[in-house]
Amino acid sequence: MPRRPLTTSEKGFSLLALIIGLICALPYFGVILAATTGSFDTLVHLVETVLGRYALSTLWLVVLVSIGTFAIGTGSAWLVTMTEFRGRRFFEIALVLPLAFPAYVLAYAYTHVLDHPGIVQSSLRAVMGWGPRDYWFPEIRSLGGAAIMLTLVLYPYVYLLARAAFIAQNATPFFAARALGRGPMNAFFTVSLPMARPAIASGVLLAAMETIADFGTVSYFGVQTFATGIYTSWFSMADRGAAAQLSMGLLAFALLLAVLERTSRGDAKYDASRGSRPMARMVLSRRAGAGALALCASPVLLGVVIPVLALLTMAIGSEQNLFSRRYIMFITNSLTLAGVAALVTVGAAIILGTLYRVVPGRLSGLTLYLGRIGYAVPGGVIAVGLLVPLAAFDNALDAFMEARFDIDTGLLITGSIWALIGAYMIRFLAAALGAYEGGITAISENIDAASRVLGQGVFGTLRRVHVPLLSPSLLTAMLIVFVDVMKELPATLIMRPFNYDTLAVQAYRLASDERLQGAAVPSLVIAGIGLVPVILLCRQLAGRGRP
Template sequence: MTPKLARFTILGTVIFVAALCTLPYLAVLLAALSGSTETLTHLMETVLWRYTWDTLILVSCTMFFSALIGTGAAWLVTMTEFFGRRWLEIALALPLAFPAYVLAYGYTHILDHPGIVQSGLRSLAGWGPRDYWFPEIRSLGGAAAMLTLVLYPYVYLLARAAFATQSGSAFLAARMLGKTPMQAYFSVSLPMARPAIAAGVLLVAMETIADFGTVAYFGVQTFSVGIYTSWFAMADRAAAAQLSLGLLAFALLLAFLERFSRGNASYVDNQRQPPMERIRLGGSSEILVFTLCFIPVLLGVIIPVITLFTMALGSEQDLLSPRYLGFIRNSVVLASVAAAVTVGAAMLLGTFNRVQGTRGAALALYFGRIGYAVPGGVIAVGLLVPFAYFDNTLDAWMRATFDISTGLLFTGSIWLLVIAYMIRFMAAAIGAYEGGIASVGPNIDAVARTLGARLPRLVRRVHIPMLRSSLLTAGLIVFVDVMKELPATLIMRPFNYDTLAVQAYRLASDERLSGAAVPSLVIATIGLVPVILLCRQMRRGMA
């Protein structure tokens, strides 16, 4: 291949990937504007206000409590020394491996009316069903609690990194001026870490509006539930697109705020500044701090794992049966292919932006990022609308011209689902790639080009070997995210092609919680691997 042809091939591939990432949003916009508003009008008269109210309340509560737990725990494990701190540093991030709907199934089994907690209370006190009040787990508050328990690690990880890189001079100066440790935290440490905390909180908000499994199981009427209901129950794609457009606008606003918060953050080189010495705790203070840090781990990891394991033992689900092995195979194949495609696309866009450095290259990279802010249901609707139109148009033309039916070439295919995953999770892969490529100086590229290495060979012989760890991290993150993803999989999966997430959702929808525990445990077990690796890598980087 000639150098000129190679450049055109790379440029064409970059444009193709950027166009794929942009297609869902354009399709949602066109479908929403061109479709009938009859169903939307009906929704406005009945449940649209409920969708809006529940979504806003859910996002607000999850953001607040995630910020409270994540920031507080990050400061305690970074600034203080107490018994169990080293293992709590990692344990506090482990809930990130659990989908919120998995915790929802476990806590429903414990806290629902026939659960062990209420049954035990009735047995001990001799109460009847109407003789006492107990918080309803299947509620908006319950959904906010489940999402908080699995999403606060976003704030925790970013805040911990920010606290760990702060200079100890400012904190010590506040202490010398008579501030207590808590006063110094609020007046010095917290404001310095505010950009990182804000970025984590906005990530929590984006994940919350994208959630479907938890809110659908708890019966909370959010926009993501409305999209799924309009698509399947009402069979109205225009209404689904119109609801998706509203959710898309909110998601892009959050993405803009997240980008704005990072763009205005200033970072100071503290290499010559004395590091913050941890405050050694003892007595009741040590017990209190350990308890505060242990509670999120207890509620977000230990109780759900024990509950799901107990439920799985009493279920009739055979994990080694051909049917379940098929679910595992489908999940692993989808996640593996999606991880490889997503990491490859992220490398393509990132490398092109690094080499070219033009506004067009930066714009293509931006289009690759914004998918993380968009719920999977919106991406699914945005892809299915144009590809279904193309399939139907092609089939009608082939029937009229050649009397041959082409059927559905793209709609309901594995590859369209993989594209949806790529768009949804490419931001995570781009972030890992940029974190690794930052350590590869431009001089290395210049030397390789001087020795005659063209761009494909430069990437293959130089970048990939040097970025092996970062690329592996990116692949693992995308792999686990795909394993957990539910709304896009439900809408776009091929007929009779179910995954572990779909099986867990289906069993839970039928109130077969013991059966749903089996695939849920498998998903969570696989998700623990990259989270532990990420925490270990962060610890080495802060050492």
């Protein structure tokens, strides 16, 4: 059947979507081009010295965080969803709160608490009368310490998806296992857990992708990973070719995880038919209830309460004035970048999603795919991949204008705010698309048809129908992107304009100078802002949970 010709508005959307898709694809081509055309001298040196350590550290970090997020996220989701104990309703919501904290903020807080001069070791020495060499204490600044920090802030990914899967499960298979003599834990491991495996696997792989993208935590703890190697090659060695070559290796690993995440959602499914019998919560005994309470309280205590108290203590003793002109500038820069990036990213998501809804086909499908894969790519890789072609374009334009018109244009795009906004859009467009698609599926296509009958084109339908109906989903998308940009560190460090610092950069700089008390002030502001969308998400969870 021949396809109908596109209307003018549909052609306009197709052009905009194509431009967005090309922008999203630009860093991948930039990384590949710079990696294959640059000198391999630094890479050969890295291979002979530290590349194996980068790969092994990155792999171990992913494995440890995956195990930790699986255990905490799945276990806590099962307890609050399938059992009844004192405090369950509180922890059903509180277990999401660590998602508001960047891992590097927890790293600063726990270093202050657990390092040699910290309160824990100082108290031990005072009480026991020990000297500095009279005892052994676990080193927080280590690969294991970085894994713990990342686990504490990333397990909510697994918790949210596992909880949703457990809520949707039919109780019949579980009770059939109980009737066959299986105990509650045995039935959980043999029935409930396998049924929720696709959702749990997706959460674990999301946590793994965030782990390989982390720079602030591993950099501060001195853990050598691909992320720190990229930054070192770019700044310390001034070798962009080597940074691109390391970025290409990390990009391949990230895309592999993205493929695994999509496969886990697409291939392994279970039947949760309508009208199925919901799982009744098991009432725990007093001892079992106390154990469940302790297990659910531990990640909240370690991931929220202790870091906040530590940061508050540090901030009170610091010399940082949050209301000084300098800090007002940091806050203004952060809010400006996050606000503009949120608007641009959600706007791009609307364009891509609307085109795919109105004109499904190869172009709309390809641009939507390019928009989705950005969440799997670390910010440092996107920054390197963008700067290489943008710098080449600026240099070529400057040479042309100088030769033809004797005008020195300098660097128009490279090092500008808009280049950084583009990096944010590429990195977080998938989150905005997810929120958009979650809302648009609830709008019947008959409404679109009625709008067309009434003479509205794509722009008119979008402005008068979709946007008003999608306002809650779009607001959620903007809040998510806003907070993600506030926390983003590697792309900001590499691409920010000269002397244009943010709260995240200020926290990183102070912590790198071992001024942890000063770093607590911007860290608290970042965490405080991050709590806003998390609280909104918690309100949605409270309304969607099982009674």
